Amino acid sequence: MAEKKKEAKAKKDAAEKVLTVCDATQQMIDLTRKEGIETIFDRAQTMKPCPIGAEGSCCKNCAMGPCRVPPSKKEGEPQKVGLCGATAETIAARNFARMAAAGSAAHSDHGRGVAEVFLMVAKGEIPGYGIKDPQKLVQVAMDFDIDVENLSTQEIAIKLGELCVAEFGKQEGELTFTKRAPLKRQELWRKHNMIPRGIDREIVELMHRTHMGVDQDYKNLTTQAARAALGDGWGGAMIATELQDIMFGTPVPIKGNINLGVLKDDEVNIIVHGHEPLLSEMVVVACQDPEMLELAKKKGAKGITLAGMCCTANEILMRHGIPIAGNFLQQEMAIATGALDALVVDVQCIMQSVKESAENYHTKVITTSPKAKMTGAEHIQFEEHDPVTTAKQIVTAAIENFPNRNKKKVTIPKQKQDMVIGFSHETINYLLGGTFRASYRPLNDNIIGGRIRGIAGVVGCNNPRGVHDEDHLTLIKELIKNDVIVLTTGCSAMACGKAGLLLPESAKQYCGSGLADICETVGIPPVLHMGACVDNSRILVAATAVVKEGGLGDDICDLPAAGAAPGWMSEKAIAIGHYFVASGVYVLFGTTFPTTGSKKFTDYLFNGLEEEWGGKWDFEPDPMKMAQKMIAHIDKKRAALGIDKARERVLMDMEMRRELDAV
Numbered sequence: 113m114a115e116k117k118k119e120a121k122a123k124k125d126a127a128e129k130v131l132t133v134c135d136a137t138q139q140m141i142d143l144t145r146k147e148g149i150e151t152i153f154d155r156a157q158t159m160k161p162c163p164i165g166a167e168g169s170c171c172k173n174c175a176m177g178p179c180r181v182p183p184s185k186k187e188g189e190p191q192k193v194g195l196c197g198a199t200a201e202t203i204a205a206r207n208f209a210r211m212a213a214a215g216s217a218a219h220s221d222h223g224r225g226v227a228e229v230f231l232m233v234a235k236g237e238i239p240g241y242g243i244k245d246p247q248k249l250v251q252v253a254m255d256f257d258i259d260v261e262n263l264s265t266q267e268i269a270i271k272l273g274e275l276c277v278a279e280f281g282k283q284e285g286e287l288t289f290t291k292r293a294p295l296k297r298q299e300l301w302r303k304h305n306m307i308p309r310g311i312d313r314e315i316v317e318l319m320h321r322t323h324m325g326v327d328q329d330y331k332n333l334t335t336q337a338a339r340a341a342l343g344d345g346w347g348g349a350m351i352a353t354e355l356q357d358i359m360f361g362t363p364v365p366i367k368g369n370i371n372l373g374v375l376k377d378d379e380v381n382i383i384v385h386g387h388e389p390l391l392s393e394m395v396v397v398a399c400q401d402p403e404m405l406e407l408a409k410k411k412g413a414k415g416i417t418l419a420g421m422c423c424t425a426n427e428i429l430m431r432h433g434i435p436i437a438g439n440f441l442q443q444e445m446a447i448a449t450g451a452l453d454a455l456v457v458d459v460q461c462i463m464q465s466v467k468e469s470a471e472n473y474h475t476k477v478i479t480t481s482p483k484a485k486m487t488g489a490e491h492i493q494f495e496e497h498d499p500v501t502t503a504k505q506i507v508t509a510a511i512e513n514f515p516n517r518n519k520k521k522v523t524i525p526k527q528k529q530d531m532v533i534g535f536s537h538e539t540i541n542y543l544l545g546g547t548f549r550a551s552y553r554p555l556n557d558n559i560i561g562g563r564i565r566g567i568a569g570v571v572g573c574n575n576p577r578g579v580h581d582e583d584h585l586t587l588i589k590e591l592i593k594n595d596v597i598v599l600t601t602g603c604s605a606m607a608c609g610k611a612g613l614l615l616p617e618s619a620k621q622y623c624g625s626g627l628a629d630i631c632e633t634v635g636i637p638p639v640l641h642m643g644a645c646v647d648n649s650r651i652l653v654a655a656t657a658v659v660k661e662g663g664l665g666d667d668i669c670d671l672p673a674a675g676a677a678p679g680w681m682s683e684k685a686i687a688i689g690h691y692f693v694a695s696g697v698y699v700l701f702g703t704t705f706p707t708t709g710s711k712k713f714t715d716y717l718f719n720g721l722e723e724e725w726g727g728k729w730d731f732e733p734d735p736m737k738m739a740q741k742m743i744a745h746i747d748k749k750r751a752a753l754g755i756d757k758a759r760e761r762v763l764m765d766m767e768m769r770r771e772l773d774a775v
């Protein structure tokens with residue numbers, strides 16, 4: 113009896129717990145619970161994380177274990193080691209390194225796919241794709257020392273494609289994009305033997321070193337983890353971003369909208385979910401095809417609505433203004449609207465449960481990548497040589513499914529929020545510098561003058577161990593209130609979009625006076641949406657541009673800047689965090705931290721690294737405290753630069769700038 117009572121109470125508590133600050137998501141949680149359909153929000157209540165695994169104290173790298181080496185509870189009790197003698201710090205470091213390897217592999221394999229398609233496009237082998245940004249093609253080609261003066265656009269593109277593909281398998285030398293970093297950073301990387309030789313090589317070596325009986329020095333493992341992660345940030349992810357921009361267009365600010373309310377009850381609804389824009393770019397075209405629209409009408413629909421989810425959403429939103437249906441924790445919710453005719457997925461962050469959720473409705477789950485199939489789902493393979501045909505097949509399947517929709521089961525939340533997105537590094541340069549002289553100078557001046565206190569990158573996932581979206585929003589609101597401008601990507605960017613923080617008008621409501629003035633003058637939101645998670649490489653490029661502009665030190669670690677992923681959950685987030693730390697940034701993670709089982713290793717990440725690399729890790733589950741720590745770090749950097757006293761309150765116009773230059 114007592115057991116039953118306990119169970120009932122646990123159920124009641126779970127039902128009353130605040131799970132999201134997104135009203136549309138809350139509406140769907142209520143609905144799925146009423147219908148008895150289980151979602152991730154329910155599973156997060158009933159399945160608790162394994163405490164030993166969560167803190168990195170479980171080693172399952174060989175069959176003598178798994179060995180569990182949690183921290184000793186009692187004073188004086190000896191710390192357990194694995195059967196092979198592996199210490200807690202070695203085990204935690206190996207686990208952490210493997211996360212970084214997997215995350216780097218995910219981004220980089222995406223980058224490789226883009227590079228291969230880019231090369232085919234350059235050779236004219238793929239109908240429908242082309243070079244949309246020839247100017248960026250030339251700029252990137254120059255990084256690779258391609259003779260842009262004497263080659264045609266096509267020749268440049270072919271050469272660039274070949275060199276980018278080769279970056280993955282390179283065995284010697286240094287990854288080309290690492291030369292974009294400030295010189296001081298490059299020297300530091302060389303000193304610590306951290307510059308990646310080839311993208312694949314560093315990941316393979318990291319997997320080797322974490323195999324049973326190989327690298328047993330947690331510091332040495334941390335360095336190789338950085339080498340692999342740098343091969344992501346300054347390699348695979350950067351190649352993905354740059355080549356996607358050249359092929360599909362470099363984002364410029366456009367209006368878009370977000371949340372489940374973008375779905376329509378009288379149109380065919382298709383969501384593209386995942387990460388690679390290669391296919392979704394063509395799905396965008398196919399949805400506007402008169403033949404497809406005609407077919408949709410024939411089936412009784414008024415039109416076709418295409419929306420995105422997760423990072424694919426960010427990609428097509430930034431380039432085409434295609435709406436976003438939601439972020440990571442909303443994938444099952446989109447199905448529960450009963451109005452989704454096809455969920456088209458490629459790779460990464462796709463929950464296996466979507467297939468199960470779809471069983472309750474008419475939604476067709478369509479997989480498209482040979483790398484990511486799903487038992488029971490329909491598979492329409494993305495044929496890269498003929499993306500138009502694949503895209504049309506997919507759209508046709510969705511249209512054919514429209515008549516199967518059960519109108520009685522349709523509940524589309526009303527929430528739909530406007531936003532301004534698409535702040536690439538190039539756009540920020542242009543917007544802040546003005547039409548005549550694209551430059552980061554005004555940004556640097558305003559940081560030096562104190563109107564902008566510093567820069568924060570807030571990125572990363574949703575994690576149902578916390579309240580959906582809440583940690584991102586609390587943190588970001590506190591930062592902008594304190595005049596810290598925020599750059600955002602991934603699911604964090606979507607949380608901001610849903611809350612209205614990506615509108616220029618939000619500056620007045622949420623920002624401190626310095627940042628509010630600037631946003632108003634330039635006409636930008638205080639939170640700049642820079643794209644998908646691979647586009648965190650844009651933040652590296654922007655940070656480097658700020659360093660090179662001058663006046664704020666000569667390395668990324670000198671900048672009054674900090675990064676955070678308050679709701680992280682993916683291995684990709686560890687890779688991103690580690691390449692930012694290795695690039696000199698102070699990075700905070702929320703929710704949980706995967707190494708706390710070893711005090712020694714965690715101390716090294718949180719304290720020891722700063723002396724060696726200028727950047728460091730930290731963990732803070734409370735978003736308000738996280739904001740305070742970031743601001744304190746920004747202020748520390750301002751003091752080191754000698755700009756902590758600066759209180760220039762005048763926003764410079766071009767004339768004043770010329771006077772300043774003349775001095």
Ligand code: NFS
Pocket residue numbers: 387422423440460461571572573574601602603604644645646681682684685
């Ligand atoms: Ni990033 Fe994009 Fe979202 Fe996290 Fe997943 S979608 S790549 S990993 S959950 S931010």
